[in-house]
Structure formats: C-alpha cells, structure tokens
Amino acid sequence: MSAANLAILDTSVYIDNLRSGRFKDEILALPYVIRCSAVVLAELSRGAQSREMKKFVEDLANNLLVIVPNEREWAVSGPMVNRIATAKRFDVHKTREIHFDVLIALAARRIGAVVISSNRADFTAIGEMMNFKLICW
Numbered sequence: 001m002s003a004a005n006l007a008i009l010d011t012s013v014y015i016d017n018l019r020s021g022r023f024k025d026e027i028l029a030l031p032y033v034i035r036c037s038a039v040v041l042a043e044l045s046r047g048a049q050s051r052e053m054k055k056f057v058e059d060l061a062n063n064l065l066v067i068v069p070n071e072r073e074w075a076v077s078g079p080m081v082n083r084i085a086t087a088k089r090f091d092v093h094k095t096r097e098i099h100f101d102v103l104i105a106l107a108a109r110r111i112g113a114v115v116i117s118s119n120r121a122d123f124t125a126i127g128e129m130m131n132f133k134l135i136c137w
Contacts, residue, residue, distance in 0.1 A: 007032035010117035036064035073106040
C-alpha cells in the first residue's frame with residue numbers, strides 16, 4: 001500500500017465524532033487506510049472517563065497500526081514548539097497542548113500520511129513551520 005493512502009485522525013476528530021456523530025459519514029467514506037498515533041491514544045486515554053470510552057481507546061490500539069513518534073521527532077519537536085509558541089504568543093497551557101499536535105504531524109509526515117483534524121488553527125500554525133499533508137474538517 002502506498003503512503004499516499006494513509007491517514008492519521010487527530011484527537012479532535014475522534015472527540016467531535018464521539019460526542020455528536022459529526023464526522024460519521026466522512027470517516028466511513030475515507031479513501032485512506034487509517035493509522036493511529038500513539039499521541040492520539042494517550043490524549044484519548046487521558047480523558048476517558050466511562051467504561052465505553054476506555055474500551056473504544058483499547059479497541060483503537062488493538063485494531064489499528066499505532067504510529068509512535070521516534071527519537072528524532074521528539075528532538076526536533078521542542079524547538080519547533082518553541083518557535084510556534086513564540087510567534088503565536090501562546091501561554092504555557094497552549095504550548096503544552098500544541099506539542100502533542102506537532103508530534104502527530106511529524107510522525108504522519110515520516111510515514112507519508114495525511115493528518116485529518118477539526119483543529120484547523122493549531123495544525124495551520126504547525127504547517128507554517130513544516131510541510132505535512134493536512135485535511136481540516
């Protein structure tokens with residue numbers, strides 16, 4: 001399978017869809033093979049309160065190939081986050097938050113996957129610092 005056929009769904013897509021079913025049709029119609037970011041799994045796990053949500057996260061981890069940021073991606077993410085946070089004047093909380101998105105984008109770029117997100121502002125800011133494929137819903 002070519003990398004052009006891969007996609008990583010951002011946490012925002014899963015959350016929006018779980019809360020409202022907002023992206024059900026779009027997800028079912030995707031022409032991509034979905035990979036799951038370890039960062040997304042961590043974010044979803046952190047917020048999982050119900051048994052149903054915990055099971056959903058477990059099922060993602062068990063049924064999708066999980067993509068993990070590598071050592072180089074971790075190393076370059078810090079300075080990149082610093083540049084974004086400085087340029088956008090992010091506070092400490094927002095800086096921590098966007099760090100996860102940078103790691104998702106870096107790992108997606110490495111495998112040639114498109115990131116699909118409903119968090120247009122943050123991923124657009126990241127796109128100003130690095131090239132990666134992005135679809136915003």
